[in-house]
Amino acid sequence: MSKLTRTIHQLHQLRRQQKNVQTSELDRLVVYAATHRPGDVFGQLDTGEAGLDPELARDLTGVYGKNVVEEERHEPKFKRVAAAFVSPFTLILAALAAVSVYTNVVMAAPGEADPSTAIIIGIMVLISGALRYTQESKSESAASALKNMVTTTCCVIRGGDAGREIPMEDVVPGDIVKLSAGDMIPADVRIITAKDLFVTQAALTGESEPVEKTAEPVEIEYHGRGTSIAIDDCTNIAFSGTTVQSGSATAVVLCTGKHTYLGKVARALEVKPTRTSFDVGVAAVSRVLVAFMLIMCPIVFVVNGITKGDWLDALLFSISIAVGITPQMLPVIVTTCLARGATNMSRQDVIVKNINAIQNLGAMDVLCTDKTGTLTQDKVILERHMDVHGRDDDRVLRHAYLNSFFQTGLKNLIDVAVIEKMDELAAADPAQAGMSERYTKVDEIPFDFERRLMSVVVADRSGKTQLITKGAVEEVLGICTCVEYDGQVLPLTDNLRDRVLERVRGFNDDGMRVVAVAQKTNPRPVGSFSTADESDMVLIGYLAFLDPPKESAAAAVARLAEYGVGVKVLTGDNEGVAAAVCRKVGIDPSGMLLGSEVDGLTDEELAARAEGCQLFAKLSPLQKQRVVSVLREQGGHTVGFMGDGINDAAAMRASDCGISVDTAVDIAKESADIILLKKDLMVLGRGIMEGRRTYGNTIKYIKTTASSNFGNVFSVLVASAFLPFLPMTALQLLLLGVAYTVSCTAIPWDNVDEEFLREPKTWDAKSIVSFMLWLGPTSSVFDILTYAAMFFIICPMVVGAPFAQLADPAQIALFAAVFQSGWFVESMWTQTFVLHMLRTEHVPLAGSRPAASLTVLTLAGVAVVTALPYVPGLGAALGLSPLPLPFFGLLFACMALYLLLCGAVKALYVRRYGTLL
Structure with missing residues (x-):
């Protein structure tokens, strides 16, 4: 057996494995790679850290084709024109026109010819045919927009070389690729090594913050009917079309072109658009x-x-x-x-791309929408800065500010929110201004996924040093031995720990993300600090962050309900945050369905559950599409879908009326029928x-x-x-x-x-x-x-x-x-x-x-x-x-x-x- 034949055989065998895994969306090869160590994946792909042999890579290109999203094979234009003008209605009108021409023109006496009837009918046929042709042709640009996303180069290791740039379309399964900040992920890849690697995959999952990727295998949870794995579970897989926000990594290519997750979404967009309620009605x-x-x-x-x-x-x-x-x-x-x-x-800030969608918009009785930016402000704000009792405390904010301001890693949305809040406080109280000038940075301990902490060491003008740490609550509690409680520094007993966690859970239930803040004075003589110094610290308080609901959201949801439109939230975001936001805007989250549960339901079961469900959380793009399709086909609803990312494009295409915003990604705008100049349900209500x-x-x-x-x-x-x-x-x-x-x-x-x-x-x-x-x-x-x-x-x-x-x-x-x-x-x-x-x-x-x-x-x-x-x-x-x-x-x-x-x-x-x- 040749090396090429053996490699292809192993790839196909790998895709046939994991039979007990429910993975209607992820390729089985991806599932295997996510749950096994890099060495096992190398063995199955017949590759290694030195990469593929260049000759084998060329042969694999011939087998698997170019690493591009497949385009739809369009019918010739003349066929599409003919189909647009051929219908029972137009055929009968054409027959009437022909008879009219014969009797009123051909057989008419000299000077009495009257072609007016045929002319009227001809105009009717031309108008209706032109409208139909326009509607049938509108989907062509969606697939090409996806294809154009992957057009740059990437760095691969082949035959043991140090790495060279090749066109992304030449990448094949088994290639070893190098990734760094700003790179687009060329294919679906398994991370081999990573250093502070954060990937922005909001376009696929809806998560607003970058996600850290590591090389560790993931464990699969069981949900009764088998095993389910979703995109969010794949912490060691980077998907085609996402981008590296920060850090670096090496990875092995698993799937290319049409086999990638992005390719699957593209195929969902390339199918002929579903007949909307307007089409059926007319x-x-x-x-x-x-x-x-x-x-x-x-x-x-x-x-x-x-x-x-x-x-x-x-x-x-x-x-x-x-x-x-x-x-x-x-x-x-x-x-x-x-x-x-x-x-x-x-005039109401609603731009109509497909005029037939106007009546679908009016007929809509179910609006499916994402959460971020539609119900919320699409912005993380620091809602509260508190001591451990839950009382507002500016000292906690000052410590958090020093941590966020002086750290040199990726300043995420939380850091930005802390800095903005401190600027507001300084504007209101000049005594709080100039914090960054009163302190100098001594050292820092960067954030990593394992610790879920980030620390900086700062010194004031008197020479006093402080180690300030912020991070996930349980991890911060793990490095603290004391807590500031009732104005005193007390030992952190189990009782106090439980009180702190209980208070934090209350904020979580309100949809807030809580970050704890701890400090240690004069940690040790200035030198090289490490994670070992994050110990024996004092918990001083915590920060509560929120992506707050828009002021108009609750009123807009109520108005839509008044006019017979039920709002269902379909989000890839965390269920706790999504539920809290829904409660604040008048949407009942009690019957919530998660993406992992959706995979375990038949269409009939999903239709029954979807009728009474107003919140679907942690959904993947194709799960969103499935929910929309079930509501239309099984539930008999006229469904609109409002979204702005790649993760929303398939669902928009499956709906009666796809709605996007002018700030959306290109693929979402291409898939939409209607574009809002303001991402606001009030604007949509007027439409x-x-x-x-x-x-x-x-x-x-x-x-x-x-x-x-x-x-x-x-x-x-x-x-x-x-x-x-x-x-x-x-x-x-x-x-x-x-x-x-x-x-x-x-x-x-x-x-x-x-x-x-x-x-x-x-x-x-x-x-x-x-x-x-x-x-x-x-x-x-x-x-x-x-x-x-x-x-x-x-x-x-x-x-x-x-x-x-x-x-x-x-x-x-x-x-x-x-x-x-x-x-x-x-x-x-x-x-x-x-x-x-x-x-x-x-x-x-x-x-x-x-x-x-x-x-x-x-x-x-x-x-x-x-x-x-x-x-x-x-x-x-x-x-x-x-x-x-x-x-x-x-x-x-x-x-x-x-x-x-x-x-x-x-x-x-x-x-x-x-x-x-």
């Missing part, structure tokens, strides 16, 4: 409208063909009906509503209201237009069965549709009732059908009354005789023209004024005022249509005839009765279904 509405058209239009065609005997006219008329009963302006109205919503949201307002205006158009058109088709069927002529010509029908839809273009600017905004709204095709069946026939009642009055009263009044007595073709044509003009005008009046009736559950005008633009445009549409029969030349060209004055008395009477009946039916509908729109 598709369902389109199917309803298409089905309605396919059922009604053939009936109209057959009835008119049989009763009138002119099958070509019947075909033209049925095509006009098909175009007329379809909400022709649906793509335009939806696009305009969304565009206006995006403009309004930009949700705008999303619901956008949906409200869109559904107004769809429901009122669909019900009106249903009533019109029903009226046409009745008229076609009994009238000796068409109730309206194809041209008049199309013109009426255009006039109505133009008057509807102001709907995106309409006002929406406050009550409507209080609950999430989702697209529901069934509600459109019920709305059509309830409200549509009310117009048909008065259409039929208008037919009867026109046929038996108004038309004979104008012509001078009933239709049955007419023999002169000119009189017959005038009779038909007057009838068609009457229904033409009456239809516009009923459609327009019922829009005002049905746009709100309140009494029109008095209880809910429409936008001025909608009022003006609809009244203008009614005025223009009413005036058309009286325009010389134009009226005759359209087949219209002036109407006598008694017609308007009839029209006003019908309108009054119609609006009364419509109001009564509307009230019954709301009582039956709970809502109008």
